[in-house]
Amino acid sequence: MAEGGTPSGRILAELRRRITSGELAPGERVPSTRRITREWGVAMATATKVLTRLREEGLVRAVPGVGTVVAAAGAAASAPAVSGASGASGAASERASGESGVRRARAGERDLTRERIVATAVQVADAEGLTALSMRRVATELGAATMSLYRHVPGKDDLLRLMMDEAFREEPLPDRLPGGWREGLEAVARLQWRIYRRHPWLAATMSFTRPVMAPDVAVHTERSMAALAGLGLEQEEMAQASVTLAAFVCGLAVHFEREAQAEQDSGMSADEWMDLQDGEDHDRLMADPERFPMFDALNRGPEIDMSLDALFEFGVARMLDGIGAVIERRAVSGA
Structure with a gap:
């Protein structure tokens, strides 16, 4: 079957046309795999095949943190022409392409x-x-x-484990954590937050019930427990405090990938999306003080910051306050 007769072939031809015609300019994002599956009603494997083929042809390239974008001008000239012609020249071209591959x-x-x-x-x-x-x-x-x-x-699961370790290895912890226990735990949490932001996919791969053997990940728990040593906590409490703090950071960081994918699919930032929600339905909901008195009060007051960074700052501080309270009780009781 000719390439244009398959779903992937038709999608490929359409995206190729948009790129070569200039409808999609160099540096502009092309539809993501999720968007392709939604627009054309195809499987994720088909969408991935399309983007892979465009990349092989030099028409697009992957940009970390952005997605797949149109390659620099001139790359389209090297892309193979789409034609329904067949014969010796087509066969020869196919053989040459196969040999080149x-x-x-x-x-x-x-x-x-x-x-x-x-x-x-x-x-x-x-x-x-x-x-x-x-x-x-x-x-x-x-x-x-x-x-x-x-x-x-050996396989994709092993690849993910190695990727996790690589991501944490890029920005290692210092040999000695700064200050006392609170400053030390905060430094670990902030480093983890930066790592998750740099690699939005990472948080979704982490498991706190079935942790993998990744040394550069495990050292974060090791250093956190060391920061709590000698403060009267039991070993179980030191481990639980360290892992709970890491789980909070990871749980919030899961939204990095969700937001990146949503922005790529919609073409809108979170703020732009929120602006679109300020319509009649939104106003009616916020104007129901009997059912939503707290929302009504918020709506009447100054704008509040509910960004991921703001939630991280508030959450880490409260987590550390809680750990500090446990340490103080141990000191008072002498236990």
Whole structure:
């Protein structure tokens, strides 16, 4: 079946047309995998295949923290033409393309290492989220055969574990935490917040009930417990305090990826989206003081900051206040 006769072929042709015609300008974001699935009613695998093909043709590129954007002007000129013609020239072109792909794969496999695989996987996840990540996608980015990756990484679960460790390794904890216990725990929490912000996909991979063996992640709990040592807390309390604080930071950071995906899908920031909600329904809800007296009071008062950063600042401070209260009780009771 010709490329244009398949769902992926039709979507590919349409996006290719938008790019080559200038409808989508260089640097402009192309539809994400989620948007493609919603607009065309296709599976996520089909959407991923389309973006992968556009990337192979040099028409788009992944930008960390942004998504997939149109490549620089001139890249479209190197993209293959779409034609329904068949014959010897088409077959020869297909053979040449296949041979070229084999050569690229072999060249990529010669330089393949676990470190390169993990770094590339992190780049893909940073740019497009975990839904776009697969062993096949990473292999395409590296110019290697998919099966060759398994010689270095047993599977996707192992890849995710290595990605988690890599993300935490990028900005290691200092050898000594600053100040007393409160300053030390706060420094750990703030570092984790920065790491999650840099890698929006990361928080969703963390588990506090089935933690993975990732040394550069585990050292955060180790240092947090060390900051609480010698203050009269039992070992169980030190572990619970450290993990609970980390779980709060992680739980709030999950919204980084959700917001990044929502902004990519809608083209609107959170503030722009909120502005659109200030319509008749919103006004009617806020004008019901009997059912929503607290919302009514908020609506009449000054604007409040409910950003993720503001919630982080408030939450961390209250968590540390609570841990401090436990430490004070231990000191008073002598237990």
